[in-house]
Amino acid sequence: MPKPLASVRALVGAFALGLLVAACGQPESGTETGGTPPADAGVVNLYTAxxxxxxxxLYERFTELTGIRVNRIEGNADTLIARMRTEGDASPADVFVSADAGALWRAQEAGLFQPANSTVLQDAIPANLREPDGHWYGFSRRARIVAYDAAKVRxxxxxxxxxLASPRFRGKLCVRPADHVYNLSLVAAxxxxxxxxxxxxxxxxxxxxxxxxxxxxxxxxxxAVGAxxxxxxxxNSYYYIRLASGEDAGDREITSRVKLAFPSLDGRGAHVNISGGGVAAHxxxxxxxxxxxxxxxxxxAQTMVSEHNNEYPASPSVTVPAPVSAYAPFEAHPMSVARxxxxxxxxxxxxxxxxxx
Incomplete structure (x- = not known):
């Protein structure tokens, strides 16, 4: 049931008061970088998983360049989707972001996106890393691959x-629970x-x-492989890269013995997933x-995400920064993540x- 107008104003006001600020663009992104941005160019309300x-x-940089403040609400993807459905056309959400293509698809199926038919987005993001009709776009990639004990596995x-499913590895495989979205997307692929x-x-x-x-x-x-x-x-690739390049000496020692492999799916490359987002329906x-x-x-922005969160840029034209660059020369499967x-x-x-x- 739609919220009364006063409630909507209160909620939007709450967004503006306490939550965080946003990040920016550059000539390639369509945002202006020349001169000083206006002191208050409005807001954008971000629901992010x-x-x-x-x-x-990222959000601070966006605000610095554009003057647009980012009001951020964090939560589990399904929780945020449920919230947006409950809010209906009174939802203050402007953008929904998630760390999995499957979650973005669920939001789209719930009618929570509208197309952002931007040529900037279409030119920047490869077709297989975005929804065909412009409902959502991937901004970073992570490969779902294999860590192996180099002393025991060739x-x-x-x-x-x-x-990975062959008798060679009977009783020798570790993996997180089945219901995690990373595993669901891998099996879906x-x-x-x-x-x-x-x-x-x-x-x-x-x-x-x-x-x-x-x-x-x-x-x-x-x-567990190290032990x-x-x-x-x-x-996922970025978890391994975090351990290999982090401050914990024990984790770095593990990755000196445990190596990363990029298995191929039907000879066409490793399975990749995305983080991405789209414009909210209302x-x-x-x-x-x-x-x-x-x-x-x-x-x-793609460089910042890669450098600080160890993900791969979505665009092949973006140079992969260290430390991710050491793990970048691999073939990614071209399957559309929208599937x-x-x-x-x-x-x-x-x-x-x-x-x-």
């Missing part, structure tokens, strides 16, 4: 996804590439290969929302049936 402190630098033993029969065989092989019941996050899986609990682990500040998206697609969400329910049912908890 990304929870990285480094993102605050690189050629983990250079395809099929090999396999369903898209292989169909249900081969994918279910693969999932059953993964379950048979578990060294322990799935638990923890991706960094826990890498550390000898398993020989291989499925992980955005009260549409123009500012598009400006924020254009900034996030800019070389400056993941449509198959996640099927992936969840298949994984549950196979016993991946």
């Amino acid at each position: 990304r929870h990285y402190d480094s993102d605050l630098r 690189p050629e033993e983990v250079d395809t996804y099929e090999e 396999l369903l898209e590439a292989w169909g249900p029969e081969k994918t279910e065989q693969w999932v059953r092989g993964i379950v048979a290969n578990l060294a322990r019941q799935p638990e923890g996050g991706d960094r826990d899986q890498i550390r 000898g609990i398993c020989e291989i682990a499925i992980t 955005a009260p500040n549409y123009d500012n929302a598009v400006k924020l998206l254009e900034f996030l697609a800019s070389p400056e 993941y969400g449509a198959r996640q329910a099927e992936a969840q049912a298949l994984m549950s049936r196979a016993g991946w908890r």
